Amino acid sequence: MESVIDIRGLGLTFERDGRRTDVLQGLDLAIPRGAFIAIVGASGVGKSTLLRVLIGLAKASAGTVSLDTQSTERQPVALVFQDSRLLPWRRVIDNVAFGLEGRGLSRAERHAKALDALGVVGLAHLARRWPHQLSGGQRQRVALARALAVEPEVLLMDEPFSALDAISRESLQDELTRIWQATGKTILFVTHDIEEATYLADRVVVLAGAPGRTVADHAIETPRPRRRNDDADAAIVADIRRHLGSGHLGGGHLGGGHLGGGRPTPFARAA
């Protein structure tokens, strides 16, 4: 199958206070069109950084990323952040239409597309609300709609459900599966939750080490619809655990949070 994204020898080093830190090194990953790939790894292993490179928020210091894009749109990839990051001064519909601006579409055309995307996540009825009027799960659905609205070939998701309560998380996981099956989008889904990865993806790539590299790559062939914590995946889950050296960590969660203080923020300035 052809790859929509081909990552070869990707390395990323950033400097802070004169100290060089290698975040990623020699990372190879070919992403076939239409695949649902989960990337798991401990906090700080560089999985978010990988997405940031792909969306252009961070610059790779080594290797190549080739994007075989068929569309001529300016936005072949779109990112859903861990926190929804909706713009509080825009109504839901205008948040979803955000990425469509500057493409020569009229306001009515943008709103029509945005409403379609909102329909996909089941929130068309909340189009006129302000973000502060939504629940956490609804906000994250809107963020997903905002990414879908630009009709990207690849949807990048950075631990998008990790800040949600368990009920919202499970319903969004099922929603995402349905959307993936309906749209055939390529999805690259970063998580630190092994069960989430095996439940959602048809391939799980494990990043580990410092600097982060690919240490395991499993195909999940369990047919859909799937059950959570399916015994069929037990061997794979165990192998991922072993690779992550997570014997001392309970459950599927490998430490909480994001990349913490080590998160590279190229756009941040000394406050």
Added chain:
Amino acid sequence: MALTETAALPAAPAARRAKLNVFSSVGLGAAGLLAFLLIWQAVPSLGLVNPMMLPGPLAIPAAFQSELASGMWFTAVTGSLSHYALGLVLGSLLGVALGVLTGMSRVAEDLTAWVVRVLRPIPGLAWAPFAIIWFGVTPSAAVFIITISVFWIVFFAAHGAVRAVDRDLLEVADAFGFRAAHEKLFKIYLPAALPGILVGLRTALGQAWMAVVAAEIFGVPGLGHRMIEASALLATDIVIVYMLTMAALYGLLDSLFLLGERWLLRWKA
């Protein structure tokens, strides 16, 4: 409202208490104002102070009437309002423009840091000599002084608000391909900084009145000038007419501003 229904059903105690509170706070406010007016009137009426020095409130309507009749009030108010509006608009535009620029660009901030440090402590009024040398005793001189007073308030408010813009939201713009400065300016910086800029503008709304009076005391026609004229003739009742005029105008403008602000920031929780 169904009045009969309200009458038939006893109001819930909490609602009744809330209603009582509203009435009592309005009532107390009115009582306080009445007491203030009574004391004010008593001071000259009881001969504690020469009425020439402090006319009582009862003397004010007549003075107001005569100022209205002579057309002085209207001329003074329109004169002052035009200085005020022009100075406010110029100072705000310059303040927002430079504040946003220095907030967005580190180079612009560093470049202006020392100039700001030198000029900032100079009060707007200290520019009066130059205002008069450059513009003469003209409305332009008043506008100039008001502009400077407004500029600094708005400049610092805008600068601070832009510096405080959430970096995460700027990343959203980047992630969706809006990387040019003007795209970030209109999509993120300005709307995100708007609440902070509005705080500065509201402060400037009050400060600009002070600058109006001060600038006009130098002779530019308007409220301030009319007050000085009246005080030279010991027409203290007229002075008070203009003091109250200013209070009323400021109150009106501030209320209008608050209405506009509430609409602009209706997205806030």
